[in-house]
Each structure stands twice: as C-alpha cells, then as structure tokens.
Amino acid sequence: MSLLVGNGLTHWFGRELALEGVDLVIDTGEHMAVLGDNGAGKTTLLRILATVLRPTSGQLEIAGLNAFRERRRLRHHVGYVAHATGLYPALTAAENLEFFCDLQDVSRTRVEEALDAVGLTRVARRRAGELSRGMQQRLSIARAILHEPRLLILDEPDASLGDDAAELLTQVMKDKTVVLATHDHALANRLCPRTLVLRHGRSHGTATRLRVVR
C-alpha cells in the first residue's frame, strides 16, 4: 500500500525553479534515500513531503489524504527533522521535549523514551544551547519521534552526527516509512534500499540498490 504518492511536484522560489515535476511513490515501511548535490532541490522536496511547504503546483497524497487540505489531520503521522534544529537554547533537553509533548498532546513519559532512543539520557538536564551540534541534532531527532509518527522525513541527519550515525539512524528508522536526504552515498546504500536522485530540481528516477561509480 502506498503511503505517499507525489505527482508533478514543482516549486518556484520567485523566478528560480527549485523542483520540476517530481513524481514519486513510497510504500508503507519503505526506506528511501534522496541523493543530490547542494542546490539540487533535496531540502525543497523534503519540506513538501513533510507538508511544511506547499509546492507551486503538483499533488501530494499521504495515507490516501490530500496532503495540503488535510494537513492538520496528517500532522501527527509525520515527523520531520530539518537542517535547523528548531530547539530552544535556554531550555534543557528534557524541557524542550516536554514542551513538544504538550503541543503534540502526547504523554510526557515519551520524553524519557525518546532521549533514550537517541542516547541523550545523560544530558537531559543540560541546556540545549550548551549541547554540541551532534547532540542537538540527536535532540532534534528525538523531538521528531515523540509522537511515534508513521512517516519520518530526515534532511541530512548525518551531517553532524559522527561515526555512529548509521547505527542510531537504523534504530530510529525501524518500523517506519522513511525519506532520508543525504550526501553520503555509502550511508544511503546502507540504510535505504531505494534511492531517488535529484539533479537541478529534476528527478532522475528511483533505483533499487543504486551503485554510484565515481
């Protein structure tokens, strides 16, 4: 069953074409990587899939619902990790998560579980602003999984994570449908059976076990 169906997704930023007619279908439980150079349109595509950005044209269906009209209902199915962490530096890691628990209407017990899942239990009482970039990234991931979403959208989560990125991400991605944007081909191959390649905003199709020869 397809969880996500995108058709002709196109986005213009003023007069710049960021994304041109991208089609994709993602089945439930699939892990798909999005590869492309900087400026290829990865972030734009991910933001559209996460329903954060509405494309200038194109259709998107998530779980059978029109993604733009039913955004409110879909929100609790989607978890999104952006480039920017979106954390409050003056609040502790735990307080950050507690705040989002309140907004998500999710029990606060999830805070401990999420911190544990990303390995941040030690620093729960430390202010988010004082955490290293890698830890902030993990906290951002923790926030995205608080409400146990079915669809997880990750924009270059490995950028600051370090060597154990693959392990952490494998754990987090288990049993979820995932779209992951990255520069790291090896990581993409390891984590995701399917890959979509973007070049200058256009999709060059998806492939299984894409091997890139350099």
Add this chain to the structure above:
Amino acid sequence: MNRYERWAAAAAALMLVAGAAIFLYAPTDYLQGPVQRIFYLHVSSAIAAYGCFAVVLVGGIIYLRTESVIADRFARAGALVGVVFTTVTLVMGMLWAKPIWGSFWTWDARLTSTLVLWIIYAGYLLVRRLSDPGRQAARLAAVVGIFGFIDVPVVHFSVTWWRTQHPGPIIVNDALPAQMLTTFFLTMACTLVLAAVMVWVRYRIETLTDERQHIAEAVPVVAAREPEPVP
C-alpha cells in the same frame, strides 16, 4: 494605441473636463476664496481612495477563502492606486488647511484617520515588497489589508469621541449652492473613472509580474501516474 492607452487617455480627458468645471464653471466661494476650489479634488480623491481600499478588502477576503490569484492581483492594484489617491488627499488637505485654519495640520478625526489610512496601506505595500513573492506574502498582506480597513473607522470614531471629551473649534459648514454641487459630482465621477482605469492598468501589470514569477491559478493534475524506475 492599445486599449489601456485608450482608456487612460479618456480618463485623462475627463479629468481635464472636471478641471475646466472647477476653474471656469464653479463660482468662487464667498468665505474661503479661490482656495476653496481644492475641495472638489480633495474630497473626490478621498472617496476614490476609500473605493480602492474597499477593493483591497474584498480582494483580501476572497483570497483568504479561495486563494484566487486574481483577487490578490486586484488587491495589490487597489492598494497602490489607493495610496496614490490618499497622498493626493492629504497634500490637498494640508494646502487647504493652511490658509483657512492657519496651520497645515490639526488632529481632528478626519485628518487623523486619513493619515492612519495612508500609513496602513503604505505598510501593506511594504509587506508585499519585502516578502518573497508567493502565497504567504499574499496571505499576510490580505490580513494587513483587512485589519487596516477596519481600523480606519475605529480610529475615526475614537478621535471623534475624544473630541467630545475636549470640545474644540467647529469646522467649516458644508452646505453647497447648486453650481458647486454639480461641479463636485462631476469631479467625483471623473475621479472615480480615473481610479478605476488606474486599478485596471495596475491589475494588468501585476498579472504580468506574476507570470514572470510563475504564479498562476492552481491547475489540478489530471491523473495520477506511477513513476518509471531507472533500469
């Protein structure tokens, strides 16, 4: 000449007719002298401006409900033309005030609310100019336009109320002899035509600007199709 140029020329000609009426047909006011002739254009501009801002209001409401790009373009056109007419109103008002009341400005209800009107819609134009073009800019501006339109009568009312707490000098009486009335209605009609033409031309410009930015009415995709995998 294309049709825009033709209509613009016609509107300009009408304004010349109104100008002739103002200076040649209307009698000189007994109390205020020739300065009083400013009144015809001053009040007509004010009415034209309000008309334009009503277009902004309606366009904004329609946009918020339906995301119609056409409504947004009319709103933008109305805002710009409205600010132009408000500027004319304010300047003429000040030129009139100085000889009649002795100062360029008083904080009475009408002047204050006209100034507020100008500030609000200048703000509207700035919001549009300073945001990235697209849906969000249109939405934010629509909200500004709606709040602005509601604010003007509220401000007018507040200041009028405040004046009842602090009584001040009464303003000039508005009774007009027949010739002046005719001149006024003629000028108002011509000004409204001018405003409508200007909004229409501006609407066309906004449409062209949008096309360069690839902003168009949303076209629904006909059928969903499966993507082809790379072999």
Add this chain to the structure above:
Amino acid sequence: MNPFRVALAVARKDIRSEWRTREMVPALAQFIVLALLIGNFGFHIDARNAPAIAPGILWLALVFAGLVAFGRTFAAEREQASLEAMLMTPASPVAIFAGKAIAASLLLVICEAVLLPALTLFFGTPFTGDVVAAVLLATVGMAALGVMFAAIVARVRARELLLPLLTLPLWIPFIVAGGQAVQSAMGLPGSYDQAIGLLIDFDILFVVLTSLAARFVLEE
C-alpha cells in the same frame, strides 16, 4: 487537544526562555528610566500639570516597551526554525498566539508595575485601582494585535521598520481611550466610564479578529 493547555505551555516556554536569558530586561528598563528622565527634564512638570503630562509619558514608555517585547516574541522562533516545529504539531494557531500574547503581556505588565508607582513617586500622580484597570484593559487588546503583527513581520524583511508601522495605527484607539481613561482617573475632565467601555469594546473586537486571523498568519 486542549487549547488552554497549549496556550499555557507556549506561555510558560516563552517566559522560561526569557527569564533564563534576560535579554529583554535591559532594553525595557532603559525605556522606563528614559521615560521618567525625559518626562522630568523635557517638560516643565509641577503638581498642577502632572496629571496632564504623566499619562503621555506612561503611554510613550508602554508603546516602545510593547514594540520591543512583541518584536522579540517571534524573533527567537525564527532564529531556531522552531515555529515550523510547533506548526507540525496539532496545536491550534490560535492557542499558540494566545500563549505568546500572555507571555508578552506579562512583560508589559511588569513594566507597568514599575512605571505607575514611579510616576506616583516622581510626579505625584495618583495610583488608584482605576488607573491600573485602564492600563490593564488596554494591554489586553494591544497584546493581541502586537502578537499578530509580530507574526506577520517575522516572515518579512526589515521587520524593525515594519512592526511599528503596522502596529501603531492599530494601537491608536487603545492609546486614545486608554490615555483618556488614565487622565480621567488622575483627576482631569472626561468620562472614565465611557473610556473604559470603549477599551472593553476594542478589546473584544480585536481579540476576536486576531483569533480569526491566527491560522492565516501562522500556516504556510
């Protein structure tokens, strides 16, 4: 999803953040001190004209403090892209607005709590329940509008210029009615009750309107 809980969570988060960083306190303190200094040396104040001038100083300081406080309320969110994260949740935009309005109002109320006694101390104006009521009522409406325009300019360039430009016209009715109410409460001619009635009417009008506008302003 209980909107009150959401609003309180947002308010608590904003207040906690501000308390821990104390970024706004110096700016607001500056306004208060300046307002008092200028009031004294800029005008020739004595016991007779103090009730006429003091309300002006009060509103001047409050308007500037308000612009700073509301200007900051969405600035932090923008810097950390956290507004996006908040909008990914089922929390309603109105509740988010309400929470931010509560937090920003609290800052303003603290300023008022310092200014009013200070005006009494330095200029001898009365400090009565009537005065406090007038100021608080005006704060409600000004907060609703301030938060909404702050959200609007957060997405736009040149926000330091735009926020006052957009907000002040909408604040004028509150300054007029509130100013009159405070003046009446301090003994000058004019109807206190009418002024308060107007403030309440304006509060209701603009709180309702900003609540309706919330979802258009916050959503993408």
